[in-house]
Amino acid sequence: MNRPVVAGVDGSPSSLVAAEHAAKAATLRSRPLHLVHGYLHPLGYGIPINPYDVGLPAPNEEAQKMLEQTAAELRERWPGLTVEVRQVAGGPGATLVEESKRAELVVVGSRGLGGFAGLLLGAVSTQVASHGHCPVLVVRPAEEPIPVDGPVLVGVDGSEAAALAVGYAADEAARRGVELVLVHAWSVDGSRQLVSPIPGATWPPEAFEEFQAAFQADSARLLAEAAAGVREQHPGLTVIERPVHAIAPEQALIEASGSAALLVVGSRGRGGFTGLLLGSVSQTLVQHAHCPVLVAHPYGGQRD
Known part of the structure; x- marks a missing residue:
């Protein structure tokens, strides 16, 4: 069909x-x-x-x-x-x-x-x-012209929904002949204050650096894994891995969408509730992104 x-x-x-x-x-x-x-x-x-x-x-x-x-x-x-x-x-x-x-x-x-x-x-x-x-x-x-040759942007968070979004985004970037940008937003409290699980206790100063390094390493790993899968399926596609430090992932993606031709999002990412068909991050991006947004639902039947 x-x-x-x-x-x-x-x-x-x-x-x-x-x-x-x-x-x-x-x-x-x-x-x-x-x-x-x-x-x-x-x-x-x-x-x-x-x-x-x-x-x-x-x-x-x-x-x-x-x-x-x-x-x-x-x-x-x-x-x-x-x-x-x-x-x-x-x-x-x-x-x-x-x-x-x-x-x-x-x-x-x-x-x-x-x-x-x-x-x-x-x-x-x-x-x-x-x-x-x-x-x-x-x-x-669009309030501003959408860059025709802009990249396809997709958020990565390690969830199944995001993995599906990455696959769709790679296909779309290959069709358009543009770059694919993989974004993972990691977050550490900007106040540099860490709350100890022990009441009245405080973390040593070096704990912040260790905590931040762990987030950065996890971000790099998620992006590398996603990029490797894309390059295997699309050897000629230019793939850019972009870790972003942001308090909220949706804000990072909204800002990045200003220079993109398309933003691809999973219908529900990490931490989504099973009763919600569209996660809060996805909803925010569909509402506020500066470019068209592709919500990566799986096909209901066999894809032809």
Whole structure:
């Protein structure tokens, strides 16, 4: 099965930017592009419904024109790209989550129609980024131009989710012909104060240096292991290992994303709670990164 790249399109500026990114992704992968518009059935409340239980409303003519116009513009900009359009009776978030079961990649804008200006990430984007059955690319209209030839950036923390993210990031960097930057953020209290487990006791001054050295060594080991795996799979890829001293890993990655073309994150890293489908660090990065963010969900079925 030739899995398509799927983009959710509702006519909003955010979704049109997402469609453009989806067209590029489909071209790089030699996959068809499907532009999907989910329209909410009055009895469905955003949940996929059984068409045999209730009558389905007719697709919206204005939405169909919008989809066809968007498809025509993308075909013109990306010659040879196969683009299909369709409307689905269902909430946009639920529709795209369902589409992700059969997709190579799902691309969504950070906020579509009906989004509130104070929210950096809309309900649909949050739903798809959290529950997708394949990698999900979240695109937000950039305040500054995104460097086209910028590196692909990925966080490393030793977790299975991060390992999956590194694999996707390496594939993406190889497709684009750019560098892959592996980042591991390690942290030591900037006040240089260490709390002793013994009440009233204090650590000797050299303890801070030993503690810091241990963090640095662990960071170097994690990065070296991840880089070795990437170089084995992609011998010609330039891989940069970047340990970063930061109080919070998400802040280090947000800052680094300013010069990146893409940031890849695991859906949940070390310390994540199993009940959360998208970890707190991943949520923060999807909300605040300066470039598009790829959430590295595993494929729901066998990858083709």
